[in-house]
Amino acid sequence: MARQLDEQMAGRYPVGQRLRVLDVGMGQGTQALRLARLGHQVTGLEQDATMVAAAREALAGEPEGIRERMRIIEGDGRDTGVHFLPGSFDVVLCHGVLMYVQEPDALLAGLARMLAPGGLLSLLVRNADALALRPGLSGDWPGAVAAFDSVTYRNRLGLDVRADRLVTLTDALAGIGAPLQAWYGVRVFTDTATDGAEIPQDLQTLLTAEERAGRTDPYRSVAALLHLCGVRG
Numbered sequence: 001m002a003r004q005l006d007e008q009m010a011g012r013y014p015v016g017q018r019l020r021v022l023d024v025g026m027g028q029g030t031q032a033l034r035l036a037r038l039g040h041q042v043t044g045l046e047q048d049a050t051m052v053a054a055a056r057e058a059l060a061g062e063p064e065g066i067r068e069r070m071r072i073i074e075g076d077g078r079d080t081g082v083h084f085l086p087g088s089f090d091v092v093l094c095h096g097v098l099m100y101v102q103e104p105d106a107l108l109a110g111l112a113r114m115l116a117p118g119g120l121l122s123l124l125v126r127n128a129d130a131l132a133l134r135p136g137l138s139g140d141w142p143g144a145v146a147a148f149d150s151v152t153y154r155n156r157l158g159l160d161v162r163a164d165r166l167v168t169l170t171d172a173l174a175g176i177g178a179p180l181q182a183w184y185g186v187r188v189f190t191d192t193a194t195d196g197a198e199i200p201q202d203l204q205t206l207l208t209a210e211e212r213a214g215r216t217d218p219y220r221s222v223a224a225l226l227h228l229c230g231v232r233g
Ligand SMILES: C[S@@+](CC[C@H](N)C(=O)[O-])C[C@H]1O[C@@H](n2cnc3c(N)ncnc32)[C@H](O)[C@@H]1O
Pocket: 024, 025, 026, 027, 028, 030, 031, 045, 046, 047, 048, 051, 075, 076, 077, 078, 094, 095, 096, 097, 100, 101
């Protein structure tokens, strides 16, 4: 995922350019910190106070140069217009968040407004076209049958949350002026791995297999997650 994002950023902007990045729903800030370490100017927006505190703690342990490049704001991703001027970012990330937003259209439109012309919108969503795969591969046949007609699923925290279809998001991105530029599958082979499963010794080969599958039809279509990249016209 990080590699796909870096590739999209490198394809749009000169190497070494300090980009203005907004990470909406940054969680504890793993991706935001990574981008700040790479030299970008990063703003993390997160609604959960516990996550904000974790991100602040992680940032506090960074060298001053990185701390200066990152700011953390506690708030709702649907309120970007309250915090920032339109067009103030080159890259907007919204990873693993749409699952928790009942009506995502307004959120997405707000994120597109935050982008400068030519800016990149990076979304990571649960793939509603492949919801039967996880229960099916786990031998949960009733779950698999039910999943074919559903766009919700129970996540690992036991919460019932939303998934998104590629075609629906493609239309949505076109509608908000940030048409789809590229898309990838994420977690094609590893979605059924249990939490805390032992990390295989040959991790690099596993990652290579995932990376290839995420870029290759038809595998990417049945990935657990979709990584969509739209570009502001
Ligand atoms: C699954 S985590 C993903 C964290 C991070 N983006 C990542 O990819 O690792 C989802 C995060 O989105 C946050 N979130 C959900 N809805 C949000 C909203 N409307 N505004 C801001 N943050 C939100 C949650 O609090 C949580 O920290």
